[in-house]
Amino acid sequence: MxxxxxxxxxxxxxxxxxxxxxxxxxxxxxxxxxxxxISGNKWRKLKYNVQHMHLTSQNTLVTFGGAFSNHIAAVAEVCGQIGISGIGIVRGERHEPLNSTLSFAESRGMELHFVSRGLYKDSKSECAERIMDGKDYYLIPEGGAxxxxxxxxxxxxxxxxxxxxxxxxxxxxxxxxxxxxxxxxxxxxxxxxxxxxxxxxxxxxxxxxxxxxxxxxxxxxxxxxxxxxxxxxxxxxxxxxxxxxxxxxxxxxxxxxxxxxxxxxxxxxxxxxxxxxxxxxxxxxxxxxxxxxxxxxxxxxxxx
Missing domain, CATH: 3.40.50.1100 (Rossmann fold)
Known part of the structure; x- marks a missing residue:
């Protein structure tokens, strides 16, 4: 990208x-x-976020999305292309086999964490802090919003x-x-x-x-x-x-x-x-x- x-x-x-x-x-x-x-609005919404991430020298990108999230797939592809770690916090429980969106994200090296819908709705940022456990990371909101x-x-x-x-x-x-x-x-x-x-x-x-x-x-x-x-x-x-x-x-x-x-x-x-x-x-x-x-x-x- x-x-x-x-x-x-x-x-x-x-x-x-x-x-x-x-x-x-x-x-x-x-x-x-x-x-x-990384098509359509996914490219547009990630472009300046990734530029800014480069300026901060972070090498782990954390974001959020649902089970069919185009954003999760796009972020996973970006992380794979530029060689950084990707963490995806996914709304809902993990169901096997994973759908094509989430299996693709994992195939590109993204680490997926599944959280309850209630927790996802009320405290996504706190979920990220707990998962990262004090490590540095760059956060992109759900959908690049x-x-x-x-x-x-x-x-x-x-x-x-x-x-x-x-x-x-x-x-x-x-x-x-x-x-x-x-x-x-x-x-x-x-x-x-x-x-x-x-x-x-x-x-x-x-x-x-x-x-x-x-x-x-x-x-x-x-x-x-x-x-x-x-x-x-x-x-x-x-x-x-x-x-x-x-x-x-x-x-x-x-x-x-x-x-x-x-x-x-x-x-x-x-x-x-x-x-x-x-x-x-x-x-x-x-x-x-x-x-x-x-x-x-x-x-x-x-x-x-």
Missing amino acids: DVYAKIDSRSHLVKIPDLDRLNITVYMKREDEIHPI NELGVKGCEEILTDDERKNFDMITCSAGTGTTSAGLLRTLGEKQSLMVYSALKGDFLYESIIELSGLDDGIGTLDLTDDYCFGGYAKTNEELFDFITDFYKSSSIKLDPIYTGKMMYGLVEDCKKGRIEQGTRVLAIHTGGLQGIEGVERRDNVTLFTK
């Missing part, structure tokens, strides 16, 4: 049959193509994209990516966030992370398409992801981007997005998590 590289991902038109009659144009920002594991993570996400949109689209859409788990986008929207742009979590609490998190009270007028968030909550799925979502791939050749994951695109299409159909709108949907990556969901739910999303 070259943390000093400036990366611009491509954007291209996505033909969605249901939207043709509505005169709504959708482009996709292919952040998923940045790297096979800090100022350095937001700073990296400020680099997603290009100048042309700030001029040529009316609406930017993205999925959200911590709100870090949304905060970076909110800071850099074009003068007349709005941001539509599709939460992967149940509840509207992420709205306040995004405003707080962005530091922009005046951004409230350009930000909208919904959990209408979270399918019951984080990592929850059903056959309707799977069918949408499969059909979308058949028509576009673009893979979506069922945790984040699949729910975002499902919600975007539904909102267009329902008239929540005006006819004539030009939309840029941010593909934030996360494709590494597909295998784990397919095994858990006994489903195959993509066939060659």
Whole structure:
């Protein structure tokens, strides 16, 4: 991972049959193509954190995540690439065999520690202190949700994209990516966030992370398409992801981007997005998590 590289991902038109009659144009920002594991917003959120870690001369990186965490996988890959120790504190009990996300993290040398959901929710930092037992370490919050993570996400949109689209859409788990986008929207742009979590609490998190009270007028968030909550799925979502791939050749994951695109299409159909709108949907990556969901739910999303 070259943390000093400036990366611009491509954007291209996505033909969605249901939207043709509505005169709504959708482009996709292919952040998923940045790297096979450290892809999309994971690269953005880790870039400046890893730069800062180099300045502190720490050689152990500690972070947090759930069982299907793209962030855990990305941090494990970064640690493997640059040759430092990685500690992942995982929400919930250890279940064997590990899913593909966690088994990959261990294969890259990450040391996993599993803690109860209650302890994880209330005292993650204390868990890290206890596990490290006085040793020095560099801490990155869950999902890279800090100022350095937001700073990296400020680099997603290009100048042309700030001029040529009316609406930017993205999925959200911590709100870090949304905060970076909110800071850099074009003068007349709005941001539509599709939460992967149940509840509207992420709205306040995004405003707080962005530091922009005046951004409230350009930000909208919904959990209408979270399918019951984080990592929850059903056959309707799977069918949408499969059909979308058949028509576009673009893979979506069922945790984040699949729910975002499902919600975007539904909102267009329902008239929540005006006819004539030009939309840029941010593909934030996360494709590494597909295998784990397919095994858990006994489903195959993509066939060659």
